[in-house]
Amino acid sequence: xxxxxRKLLLVAAAIMLAACGSHGTAVDTxxxxxxxxxxxxxxxxxxxxxxAISGDHIVEAGPRATIDAKYTAAQRLDAGDAIxxxxxxxxxxxxxxxxxxxxxxxxxxxxxxxxxxxxxxAKNVDRExxxxxxxxxxxxxxLSGTTTYTDMYYFEDTVAEETKRAGLxxxxxxxxxxxxxxxxxxxxxxxxxxxxxLRTYGxxxxxxxAVAPHSIYxxxxxxxxxxxxxxxxxxxxxxxxxxxxxxxxxxxLSARKKTPTAALDSxxxxxxxxxxxxxxxxxxxxxxxxxxxxxxxxxCPSSNMMLASGVAPVVKMLMxxxxxxxxxxxxxxxxxxxxxxxxMDLAAKLQKVSTGDPQALTAKEAFAMATIGGAKALRLDKxxxxxxxxxxxxxxxxRLDQPNAVPLYNVYSQLVYALKGADVSDVMVxxxxxxxxxKMLTLNQPEILARAEEYRKSIAAPLTRKTLASKxx
Amino acid sequence: xxxxxRKLLLVAAAIMLAACGSHGTAVDTxxxxxxxxxxxxxxxxxxxxxxAISGDHIVEAGPRATIDAKYTAAQRLDAGDAIxxxxxxxxxxxxxxxxxxxxxxxxxxxxxxxxxxxxxxAKNVDRExxxxxxxxxxxxxxLSGTTTYTDMYYFEDTVAEETKRAGLxxxxxxxxxxxxxxxxxxxxxxxxxxxxxLRTYGxxxxxxxAVAPHSIYxxxxxxxxxxxxxxxxxxxxxxxxxxxxxxxxxxxLSARKKTPTAALDSxxxxxxxxxxxxxxxxxxxxxxxxxxxxxxxxxCPSSNMMLASGVAPVVKMLMxxxxxxxxxxxxxxxxxxxxxxxxMDLAAKLQKVSTGDPQALTAKEAFAMATIGGAKALRLDKxxxxxxxxxxxxxxxxRLDQPNAVPLYNVYSQLVYALKGADVSDVMVxxxxxxxxxKMLTLNQPEILARAEEYRKSIAAPLTRKTLASKxx
Numbered sequence: 001x002x003x004x005x006r007k008l009l010l011v012a013a014a015i016m017l018a019a020c021g022s023h024g025t026a027v028d029t030x031x032x033x034x035x036x037x038x039x040x041x042x043x044x045x046x047x048x049x050x051x052a053i054s055g056d057h058i059v060e061a062g063p064r065a066t067i068d069a070k071y072t073a074a075q076r077l078d079a080g081d082a083i084x085x086x087x088x089x090x091x092x093x094x095x096x097x098x099x100x101x102x103x104x105x106x107x108x109x110x111x112x113x114x115x116x117x118x119x120x121x122a123k124n125v126d127r128e129x130x131x132x133x134x135x136x137x138x139x140x141x142x143l144s145g146t147t148t149y150t151d152m153y154y155f156e157d158t159v160a161e162e163t164k165r166a167g168l169x170x171x172x173x174x175x176x177x178x179x180x181x182x183x184x185x186x187x188x189x190x191x192x193x194x195x196x197x198l199r200t201y202g203x204x205x206x207x208x209x210a211v212a213p214h215s216i217y218x219x220x221x222x223x224x225x226x227x228x229x230x231x232x233x234x235x236x237x238x239x240x241x242x243x244x245x246x247x248x249x250x251x252x253l254s255a256r257k258k259t260p261t262a263a264l265d266s267x268x269x270x271x272x273x274x275x276x277x278x279x280x281x282x283x284x285x286x287x288x289x290x291x292x293x294x295x296x297x298x299x300c301p302s303s304n305m306m307l308a309s310g311v312a313p314v315v316k317m318l319m320x321x322x323x324x325x326x327x328x329x330x331x332x333x334x335x336x337x338x339x340x341x342x343x344m345d346l347a348a349k350l351q352k353v354s355t356g357d358p359q360a361l362t363a364k365e366a367f368a369m370a371t372i373g374g375a376k377a378l379r380l381d382k383x384x385x386x387x388x389x390x391x392x393x394x395x396x397x398x399r400l401d402q403p404n405a406v407p408l409y410n411v412y413s414q415l416v417y418a419l420k421g422a423d424v425s426d427v428m429v430x431x432x433x434x435x436x437x438x439k440m441l442t443l444n445q446p447e448i449l450a451r452a453e454e455y456r457k458s459i460a461a462p463l464t465r466k467t468l469a470s471k472x473x
Numbered sequence: 474x475x476x477x478x479r480k481l482l483l484v485a486a487a488i489m490l491a492a493c494g495s496h497g498t499a500v501d502t503x504x505x506x507x508x509x510x511x512x513x514x515x516x517x518x519x520x521x522x523x524x525a526i527s528g529d530h531i532v533e534a535g536p537r538a539t540i541d542a543k544y545t546a547a548q549r550l551d552a553g554d555a556i557x558x559x560x561x562x563x564x565x566x567x568x569x570x571x572x573x574x575x576x577x578x579x580x581x582x583x584x585x586x587x588x589x590x591x592x593x594x595a596k597n598v599d600r601e602x603x604x605x606x607x608x609x610x611x612x613x614x615x616l617s618g619t620t621t622y623t624d625m626y627y628f629e630d631t632v633a634e635e636t637k638r639a640g641l642x643x644x645x646x647x648x649x650x651x652x653x654x655x656x657x658x659x660x661x662x663x664x665x666x667x668x669x670x671l672r673t674y675g676x677x678x679x680x681x682x683a684v685a686p687h688s689i690y691x692x693x694x695x696x697x698x699x700x701x702x703x704x705x706x707x708x709x710x711x712x713x714x715x716x717x718x719x720x721x722x723x724x725x726l727s728a729r730k731k732t733p734t735a736a737l738d739s740x741x742x743x744x745x746x747x748x749x750x751x752x753x754x755x756x757x758x759x760x761x762x763x764x765x766x767x768x769x770x771x772x773c774p775s776s777n778m779m780l781a782s783g784v785a786p787v788v789k790m791l792m793x794x795x796x797x798x799x800x801x802x803x804x805x806x807x808x809x810x811x812x813x814x815x816x817m818d819l820a821a822k823l824q825k826v827s828t829g830d831p832q833a834l835t836a837k838e839a840f841a842m843a844t845i846g847g848a849k850a851l852r853l854d855k856x857x858x859x860x861x862x863x864x865x866x867x868x869x870x871x872r873l874d875q876p877n878a879v880p881l882y883n884v885y886s887q888l889v890y891a892l893k894g895a896d897v898s899d900v901m902v903x904x905x906x907x908x909x910x911x912k913m914l915t916l917n918q919p920e921i922l923a924r925a926e927e928y929r930k931s932i933a934a935p936l937t938r939k940t941l942a943s944k945x946x
Contacts, residue, residue: 098876099880100882101879101880101882101887101891102881102882102883102886102887102890102891103882103883105835105836105883105886105890106821106825106831106832106835106836107831107832108831109831112831136876136879139876140875140876140877143875143876144877302822304826305822305823305825305826306821306822306825306826306831306890307825307831308825308826308828308829308830308831308833309826310826310829311826331891335890336886336887336890336891337877337890337891337893338877339877339893342815342818345815346819346822348579348779349775349778349779349819350778350826352579352778352779352780352781353777353778353779353781353782353783353784353823355781356781356783357781358579358580358581358582358585358779358780358781359579359580360781362578362579363578363579401922402613402616403571403609403612403613403616403918403921403922404613404617404810404811404812404894405922406574406609406922406925406926406929407572407574407925407926407928407929408575408926408929409573409574409575409576409929409933410575410576410578413575413578413809414574414575414809417575417578417779417808417809417810418574418575418804418809418810420810420812420893420894420895421877421893421895422893422894422895422896423895445876448876449874449876449879452879452880453879453880453881455880456879456880456881456882460882
């Protein structure tokens, strides 16, 4: 027995050596950079940092020397003079509307929706429009550092298909609305289509299918309740616009004697996994309801400014520990880009100027909203939003080799106030590189841009001359 | 006589042929692009456009076919799928502070100035600091489309030297302030230095030297009056901060029973060529004074938001036809970049949300503020700010080959809301290309970035660990 026991000991020692010895544990990728900003609960920033990545997830983050001592990697990436951060999380948009970018600006939300966007959608939006619009949007998002986005639009199965093809992560919901939509004649048909969508993508590694009633003011109570029931049945999120404009609030108060939040709550619509977009006109009682229901908020500063919707009470939300993420919203007259680096800058500056307090929302808090805060608002924070062992490898590298990037005194200040979407060099989602040195690896950029211009010609040919030299002075 | 007369006729005909015939008038450069946005009084936008440029000035802009028929050029540039516009005009900054980028953010102006910026300046700012800080700033400005900038700082002769070396246009004023500054112990010494500076650069093709009292609250009345006298003697502009914060207004009202504007006016300080920065707290009576005196305003939306100074009454200023330009302000805690493409976007969105009117400031008006409006605010609109025959060839090309640039329905909407500083591909100042395909031709970028990082190390070495993981939650 003794020789056998010694043999076993030797085998065990050999295994331990292979695992922990000079060669280290095998991982797929080691990725190094000047800084790793983890956004973990301690907000650890690692100088001269490295990440060990295997399959779809992060194995460990630490100083370069530590990671090098513990792991050997099949692939070695060096971002160099750069910051690696969690991928940015866009908690509210309508991606395919990118084909309408700038078609109708400088208008009030209701006029913009009723006179321009709904008619333009009725006339132009079909499955191929959504395919090319989504391709354009995810290309723009990935190149500016977004790894997860949240969508409410039409032909959402095509959105899912194109999101997976591009390699981004998506929380995607077919818009359910009380008028004929481009793909469904009735909300009932949209609900049935959504159920099929929930079944198809229920266990997808990249797609979280959602139920997305447009808003309280465009849906019947019956539809809203059915949406909640469906979402809970499949344990998927419900996405909805909420208190975006004063008009929405005034109308609800006049018709129902309740705020939109209180009305939704009394219908039971907030009982479950919910992400509400905008929340500009939420009052203290509304915030208490959202806090109690665990609703996540998608704050959209560009959109709220551009449509003059107002300023959301973000500081209050954060004080109440309501999870808040950032969203670009669609780019047709309410932004007009899918650039999360701008949203975080705007979010911080807008809270400062509107509260009169330059410390109202700091750079560190704004960057948290774009990452772990967004993950919490989507209730996906066990998977994404920070660099921690076991979480999905959704990561971006932001280079520091442009004049706006130097000198660097504080990484959060630089990320929020000085670095740009165009400084994002590399993007990884679910362990797979989709952008390398500012080139999208999964999409044909020239083809997408050419198709977008073709769409413009067919959508707006008769308008072009007029819009080129529009009426405003 | 007849043969001689015929000879003369023949010679005249030959000259006319050479000038207007198939070969066309000789110019230095023809520059073509998909669009030329002129910002002339008619706001002409030329599709498939071209510019003829000779020496330091624009000869003509028009459709490509027209320009090709009329001119032949030694050099031919094709910006391709791009927009050529007038160069952007930054009407207020402190360029060399770029070496303090992000050193102290999220603070109130007075605390930020007194506790961080003034001490950091006293300790670190010398001629070499200003040289490298200016180099970094003009590099960043040029690469994001700025061709003219307005500066108030120290060692302004070095600022002028470096601005000329880089090839930008500058309106440059030595800061005159009632405390010992990095280069002058007293305001009297600064005034004497300014007079020498005015003499040196009085007729420079790129530099407009200016007299720059910091503000009413940092100077004695005597100094302010002396500044005005000096500026008028040399017929150069006076640059000053004005009504930036509520505190500045409250202090003036309590000490003088007058607003800062009324107080300056009663001293005669506004009688002449003046550019006032910020103007956040101007009231209707102040605006009437500024209108009467022909004072130009530098609106700084990023700075006013970040320092929570407030929202300037820009819509009122424009209604009164007060010339308003845009400024980035310095980048040490009040922006933090020199990116005019962001200022125009912010200017439009901030007026919309603060007035509740999405049409408060349109894309076309915001782009005008960044170009011809800035030129008018600086009283340089006979030279720069639009593409018109005889004006200086200060021009930029903005490429349309990135996903955020397409589709393009309206050029102004795209310029203000969708295009970025990083989309600027080429920059010409005074007829000379200084940026070509995003490479600065006149400066050594790697050397400047390396020196900026060295400055950071010496300025903030003991702070680095703390600022990397700052105290804010």
